[in-house]
Amino acid sequence: APTPNSAGRVAFPDGFLWGTATAAFQVEGAGAEGGRQDSIWDTFCRVPGAVHAGDDGMVACDHYHRYREDVALMKRLDLGSYRFSTSWARIMPDGKTVNREGLDFYSRLVDELLGADLLPWLTLYHWDLPQALEELGGWPSRDTAYRFAEYAVAMHEALGDRVGVWTTLNEPWCSAFLGYTSGAHAPGKKSPELGLAAAHHLMLGHGLATSALRELDPAATLGITLNFTVSDPVDPTDPADVDVARRDDGMFNRIFLDPILRGAYPADILDDVAHLGFAEHVREGDLQIISTPIDVLGVNYYNGGAVSARPQHPGGADPDGTAGPDGAREQADDAPVWEVRSPNPVPDGIHHHSRGLPTTDMGWEVQPEGLTRLLLRLQEDYTGPRGIQLFVTENGAAYPDVVQADGSVDDQDRLAFVDAHLRAVKDAIDGGADVRGYFAWSLLDNFEWALGYSKRFGLVHTDYETQERTVKASGRWYATVAAANAVPARPGAEE
Numbered sequence: 001a002p003t004p005n006s007a008g009r010v011a012f013p014d015g016f017l018w019g020t021a022t023a024a025f026q027v028e029g030a031g032a033e034g035g036r037q038d039s040i041w042d043t044f045c046r047v048p049g050a051v052h053a054g055d056d057g058m059v060a061c062d063h064y065h066r067y068r069e070d071v072a073l074m075k076r077l078d079l080g081s082y083r084f085s086t087s088w089a090r091i092m093p094d095g096k097t098v099n100r101e102g103l104d105f106y107s108r109l110v111d112e113l114l115g116a117d118l119l120p121w122l123t124l125y126h127w128d129l130p131q132a133l134e135e136l137g138g139w140p141s142r143d144t145a146y147r148f149a150e151y152a153v154a155m156h157e158a159l160g161d162r163v164g165v166w167t168t169l170n171e172p173w174c175s176a177f178l179g180y181t182s183g184a185h186a187p188g189k190k191s192p193e194l195g196l197a198a199a200h201h202l203m204l205g206h207g208l209a210t211s212a213l214r215e216l217d218p219a220a221t222l223g224i225t226l227n228f229t230v231s232d233p234v235d236p237t238d239p240a241d242v243d244v245a246r247r248d249d250g251m252f253n254r255i256f257l258d259p260i261l262r263g264a265y266p267a268d269i270l271d272d273v274a275h276l277g278f279a280e281h282v283r284e285g286d287l288q289i290i291s292t293p294i295d296v297l298g299v300n301y302y303n304g305g306a307v308s309a310r311p312q313h314p315g316g317a318d319p320d321g322t323a324g325p326d327g328a329r330e331q332a333d334d335a336p337v338w339e340v341r342s343p344n345p346v347p348d349g350i351h352h353h354s355r356g357l358p359t360t361d362m363g364w365e366v367q368p369e370g371l372t373r374l375l376l377r378l379q380e381d382y383t384g385p386r387g388i389q390l391f392v393t394e395n396g397a398a399y400p401d402v403v404q405a406d407g408s409v410d411d412q413d414r415l416a417f418v419d420a421h422l423r424a425v426k427d428a429i430d431g432g433a434d435v436r437g438y439f440a441w442s443l444l445d446n447f448e449w450a451l452g453y454s455k456r457f458g459l460v461h462t463d464y465e466t467q468e469r470t471v472k473a474s475g476r477w478y479a480t481v482a483a484a485n486a487v488p489a490r491p492g493a494e495e
């Protein structure tokens with residue numbers, strides 16, 4: 001439906017923060033330099049068939065060596081902030097001993113950002129657990145949460161005076177359920193029980209780190225980034241579909257939102273997972289730690305979904321309900337639906353239906369209005385009453401780049417995607433959501449996890465042979481948005 005923001009020029013509130021995001025393993029490379037040792041992703045990349053074309057993170061975008069050039073690029077794009085993650089395996093290669101050389105890299109990066117007037121927005125964990133800690137049990141083990149808090153403190157001791165915003169985890173849903181339940185991500189485990197144990201210990205690690213950082217630095221800006229879906233029942237009048245949407249929303253969104261922001265796991269979800277031993281991991285006092293107050297909530301949004309208790313009607317756009325999964329192309333046709341779609345520890349009877357919306361190169365439906373609804377819901381039900389600011393910490397799209405003879409990339413599809421989602425953010429702001437910034441995913445084409453280098457999300461093209469960076473049309477357009485603090489009118493629209 002057209003909204004006031006759907007075509008004309010759209011101005012954002014003063015001070016709105018414009019940035020781009022990356023993650024350490026996806027861009028840094030230098031896998032065996034500076035004392036770094038394996039993370040679970042290095043190990044996973046060596047498993048035959050686990051990652052597209054056997055790609056790995058040893059070189060990636062060589063950001064470890066080219067960070068100065070990349071910061072200069074962000075400066076040229078008029079951006080205000082860089083959201084990056086730090087590699088735990090660089091800082092504590094053996095899982096416990098601090099490696100000075102690792103800290104020094106991030107210290108240089110932060111200084112470079114500050115010199116270019118870019119706010120350093122630091123994420124402590126974007127999926128690259130030191131392999132040494134996986135060998136001690138990984139996230140399903142409670143100890144990992146305590147190790148994570150120690151790592152957070154070591155980072156803060158080194159960078160606390162210079163880093164503006166600290167977020168603990170990126171998308172614990174992925175770490176828990178792609179890593180330990182579907183096995184599509186490192187460490188490749190396939191168990192509903194392990195995924196749930198990991199989910200609780202990720203929450204505990206978030207809480208322990210947040211309370212430790214708060215004690216060290218009461219004025220710090222602290223938070224977490226979660227990935228969200230918007231679950232719509234295919235038939236809102238069918239109680240079975242409504243219940244499936246409740247479960248999908250519960251295991252994707254509320255299982256993390258509620259402990260952090262309301263101090264309790266959702267009762268319906270506790271019921272649903274009771275037979276999987278979830279409650280046994282939750283000890284007295286844990287929820288108090290997990291609900292340590294935060295200042296910002298990072299929102300990663302790519303798409304929502306239509307879910308049903310019934311498989312999609314034959315003749316629908318997606319008859320078997322398996323289109324567009326994370327890494328599905330790699331999976332056998334007869335894999336259970338829950339293994340190839342969003343994994344859920346209680347997968348029974350959750351069917352994702354295609355709505356026939358356009359899809360990106362990931363097969364994900366393009367659904368900007370879902371972002372408006374999501375932000376308004378977060379504001380009303382979770383963050384607003386607690387005075388927590390919302391930031392979109394990731395949003396973006398993979399499309400295959402066509403590199404012209406002159407080296408340019410005219411990615412109108414990616415540009416239109418970001419444009420539509422920024423308009424959706426403004427719709428949410430107009431509706432009362434306290435959204436303070438937006439980070440495009442991603443600055444550069446990079447290592448797209450199980451899909452290796454085959455999917456490109458960058459506003460800047462990466463040539464993996466030469467490491468040459470070329471700003472795409474979407475990147476040039478985004479720079480004008482950041483400079484004007486406004487999205488320009490769509491071509492042909494009224495001003």
Ligand code: GBH
Nearest residue numbers: 023171227302303324325326341342364448
């Ligand atoms: C983010 O994860 C990551 O933080 C980032 O590192 C990554 O590069 C980026 O996104 C792009 O993938 O049910 O089949 O429609 C996003 C992970 C994406 C997981 C959407 C759930 C649902 C797909 N989420 N996905 S589907």
